[in-house]
Amino acid sequence: MRIACIAFTAAGEALADRARAALPGHAWSLARGFGADRVPLAPWCADAFAASDALVFVGAAGIAVRAIAPHVRSKVSDPAVIVMDEGGRWCIPILSGHVGGANALARELAGAVGAAPVVTTATDGRGVWAADTWAVSRGMAIGEPERIKDVSARLLAGGEVALWCDAEVLGPLPARVRRAPSRAEAHVIVSPAARPGERALHVVPRCIVAGVGCRRGASADAIEGAIRAACAEAGILPDSLGAAATIELKRDEPGLVEWCAGRGVALEAFTADALAAQPGDFSSSAFVAQTVGVDNVCERAAVAAGGRLCAGKLACGGVTVALAELPWTCSFDEPGGRGGAG
Known part of the structure; x- marks a missing residue:
């Protein structure tokens, strides 16, 4: 985790140094705010909010609240923000x-410096299952963050939540979470797909690989547009994209490399012979075969990456896309269990 930390006194700076030394597994940056030759708070906060996974303020909570206020956007994208008093008590x-x-992170920091974590979220305080915390711990995405409160409110009121999952469920379900008898009756749906009219909270495993073929010079925007079109046609949620695959000739295609970097997904490339050896029925193009040595790139690449084809070739703006679903499970085991592609 990339942690940007700022302290406002010598005591606070010493505490920040203790935390960094005790938690070397994170990438820390430390700054000193206020006073002569110190880092100005507003630009520091703007940069840290954009580039860090977490901000830690060692000082008054009011300072942190005022500093982050202009930058707060969404609970899905905002970084973690934590305040510690300079005495290391809270x-x-x-x-x-x-x-x-x-x-x-607050619990981790508190344990490192001997402070007390003050966690105020209702689900944590009441020991109630938090769908968003569970999803993140399993490497999954949240489809509609505004629906999290509906699930939490139901549990906090003493009710039950019905869960539907497209894959095998491992481990015991949390208290008052039960398996839904049908997808239509679920309050939480764990799936890479969404169906029209569903009002459940979608928890999205990153289990879809996009097989991509493209003409030379195709832009990242063109690739994004084609992949979104393929997802929309197949009812696949874009957040489920966890990998991309193509032919070796396109491994260094700038637009494709840029798209993968922007999405944070790995790109796997296969030789024409490896693609040609994939079993199955694929759409065929004599032009593609003459150009790159195999009759289809996108479908064959998606399958070669280990997926089961769930959306065949779609051509859009000089880009061809096919989608395949990688094997995945849904785990409710203690930490160490995984949910998502794997």
Whole structure:
């Protein structure tokens, strides 16, 4: 985790140094605010908010609240924000407690410096299952963050939540979470797909590989547009994209490389012979075969990456896309269990 930390006194700076030394597994940057020759708070906060996974303020909570206020956008994208008093007594997550991981980091920081974590989210305080925390811990995405509160409210009121999952469910379900008898009756749906009219909270495993073929010079925007069109036609949620695959000739195609970097997905490339050896029925193009040595790139590449083809070739703006679903499971085991592609 990339942690940007700022302190405002010598005591606070010493505490920040203790935390960094005790938690070397994170990438830390430390700054000193206020006074002569110190880092100005507003630009520091703007840069840290954009580039870090977590911000840690060692000082008054009011300073942190005013500093981050212009930058707060969404519980899905905002970084974790934590405040520690300079005496090292309290460690308080104030933003992105669940999805951003502030609650977990606050507990980690508190344990490192001997502070007390002050976690104020209702689900944590009541020991109620938090769908968003669970999803993030399993490497999954949240489809509609505004629906998280509906699930939490149902549990906090003493009700039950019905869960539907497209894959095998491992481990015991949390208290008052039960298996839904049908997808239509679910409050939480764990799936890479969404169906029209569904009002459930979608938890999205990153289990879809996009097989991509493209003409030379295709832009990242063109590739994004084609992949979104393929997802829309197949009812696949774009957040489920976890990997991309193509032919070896396109491994260094700038637009494709840029798209993968922007999405944070790995790109796997296969030789024409490896693609030609894939079993199955694929659409065929004599022109593609003459150009790159195999009759189809996108479908064959998606399958070669280990997926089961779930959306065949779609051509859009000089880009061809096919989608395949990688094997995945849904785990409710203790930490160490995984949910998502794998």
